[in-house]
Amino acid sequence: MALAFDEFGRPFIILKEQEQKTRLRANDGATILEQMDVDNQIAKLMVELSRSQDYEIGDGTTGVVVMAGALLEQAEKLLERGIHPIRIAEGYEMASRIAVENLELIAHKFDFGVTNLEPLIQTCMTTLSSKIVNRCKRSLAEIAVKAVLAVADLERKDVNLDLIKVEGKVGGKLEDTELIYGIVVDKDMSHPQMPKQIEDAKIAILTCPFEPPKPKTKHKVDIDTVEKFQTLRKQEQQYFDDMVQKCKDVGATLVICQWGFDDEANHLLMHRNLPAVRWVGGVELELIAIATGGRIVPRFQELTPEKLGKAGLVREKSLAQRKIECFTLNTVQIQGLLAYLFAEHELLHANQLIIRDIPELCNKMMIEETKRSLHDALCVARNLIRNNSIVYGGGSAEISCSVAVEAAADRYPGVEQYAIRAFADALDAIPMALAENSGLQPIETLSAVKSQQIKENNPHFGIDCNDVGTNDMCEQNVFETLIGKQQQILLATQVVKMILKIDDVISPSDY
Numbered sequence: 001m002a003l004a005f006d007e008f009g010r011p012f013i014i015l016k017e018q019e020q021k022t023r024l025r026a027n028d029g030a031t032i033l034e035q036m037d038v039d040n041q042i043a044k045l046m047v048e049l050s051r052s053q054d055y056e057i058g059d060g061t062t063g064v065v066v067m068a069g070a071l072l073e074q075a076e077k078l079l080e081r082g083i084h085p086i087r088i089a090e091g092y093e094m095a096s097r098i099a100v101e102n103l104e105l106i107a108h109k110f111d112f113g114v115t116n117l118e119p120l121i122q123t124c125m126t127t128l129s130s131k132i133v134n135r136c137k138r139s140l141a142e143i144a145v146k147a148v149l150a151v152a153d154l155e156r157k158d159v160n161l162d163l164i165k166v167e168g169k170v171g172g173k174l175e176d177t178e179l180i181y182g183i184v185v186d187k188d189m190s191h192p193q194m195p196k197q198i199e200d201a202k203i204a205i206l207t208c209p210f211e212p213p214k215p216k217t218k219h220k221v222d223i224d225t226v227e228k229f230q231t232l233r234k235q236e237q238q239y240f241d242d243m244v245q246k247c248k249d250v251g252a253t254l255v256i257c258q259w260g261f262d263d264e265a266n267h268l269l270m271h272r273n274l275p276a277v278r279w280v281g282g283v284e285l286e287l288i289a290i291a292t293g294g295r296i297v298p299r300f301q302e303l304t305p306e307k308l309g310k311a312g313l314v315r316e317k318s319l320a321q322r323k324i325e326c327f328t329l330n331t332v333q334i335q336g337l338l339a340y341l342f343a344e345h346e347l348l349h350a351n352q353l354i355i356r357d358i359p360e361l362c363n364k365m366m367i368e369e370t371k372r373s374l375h376d377a378l379c380v381a382r383n384l385i386r387n388n389s390i391v392y393g394g395g396s397a398e399i400s401c402s403v404a405v406e407a408a409a410d411r412y413p414g415v416e417q418y419a420i421r422a423f424a425d426a427l428d429a430i431p432m433a434l435a436e437n438s439g440l441q442p443i444e445t446l447s448a449v450k451s452q453q454i455k456e457n458n459p460h461f462g463i464d465c466n467d468v469g470t471n472d473m474c475e476q477n478v479f480e481t482l483i484g485k486q487q488q489i490l491l492a493t494q495v496v497k498m499i500l501k502i503d504d505v506i507s508p509s510d511y
Ligand SMILES: Nc1ncnc2c1ncn2[C@@H]1O[C@H](COP(=O)(O)OP(=O)(O)OP(=O)(O)O)[C@@H](O)[C@H]1O
Pocket: 058, 059, 060, 061, 062, 063, 064, 126, 127, 129, 130, 131, 376, 392, 393, 394, 395, 430, 434, 463, 464, 465, 466, 478, 480
């Protein structure tokens, strides 16, 4: 680098070996688009885009990136033709509004109720059909819908998904996945001979240990005779006995303990027919207390019958090598509980739903994938409760929007119309990708479906991905949520507009 002066005495800097620098110089987005595959700054934006879709909607995260990619690809062509990026951004904005309005027009509202869950289930099934778990899509969709409905606030049209826990357990099959209206604790009864099932359980929830008080460090116990040892032993036993008796006196039929207890106490509990679970974590203890209406008791002296938690059914269920404790409410109570949840929302947090999910092959990756898929399905069910409008999938909604946007382009006399047409072409990317991924000829399939939509004036025609024999997505029950699809288009447009407005990028390595 050197400082020099021009003929008017103004200083300027000469940069040496300019050609070796990877500085990108441009006054529009063209360079960024050209460099898209090498400049990961854009890739980061795509990742962000996908994340936003996930955060807002929970599904459609691939589609949104495909759409943004297609919009960028189209923009590149326009830039090559000399259209200014600002004009392109404006055209895209107009087109996205037309597309979003068109979605509103072709959307259907459906009614659902506790007795008619089918539309909700079908929409969740569409989400799951593109996942590895699609073998069980029906049962998983049912689980997702039931779980969401159990915690939904139908009046406020909202769902707090935090009330639904998805737990993965190694050692079973995908088919074993089940919905539990209650709490699952990954613990077993402290003694194998204790009953595995307790009906109408009265639960003592204890944070005090089942053990005699320990001598303080200052004190010591001298045992020099057998008699002394016997007395001590008796005393210890008496302690245990008193503790067990205290629990029995208040009417507890199950003890949940935060601490462990030794074999002696364990044996006594078994002997006195008081089943117990030990080493239950603090959070779980709190959940149990909330769900069963019990109180956490820190001292045996404080145990009273009112502080006991109540559960319709507590059962130990073993799956493969591991055992699980389930606090469930019996059938009658489940119905009661649901009605209660709908009526009394403030107390909703008191009930946790846990879906136990046991995917096949003991494969952790499979569990993670199942959890993600279930998350998508839960989000879709939630979205439908927020807004019960659906559009048809399989690319049919995109094709319909493409037709609408293309038709609208003629109304714009300015340069924007090129961008609007380009937007219509970009919308074709999703049906084309679906066709290609199903082994169909993308362009031929798309044009056939598009002309069918125009000819029959029916926006339900899409790509028959599974070769069912009809490409009417209404007949195939391929539904997607209206808000999800709208969000995809809006977010993709936003990010592309943002990229188009960047006009100079310096590679990070050259800072
Ligand atoms: N049975 C089906 N027939 C035709 N198209 C289908 C069918 N099931 C799903 N689709 C379509 O597949 C697309 C969804 O694919 P996929 O779930 O892989 O991506 P995404 O929802 O965009 O992203 P992600 O699920 O990863 O967040 C949608 O366009 C949907 O309409």
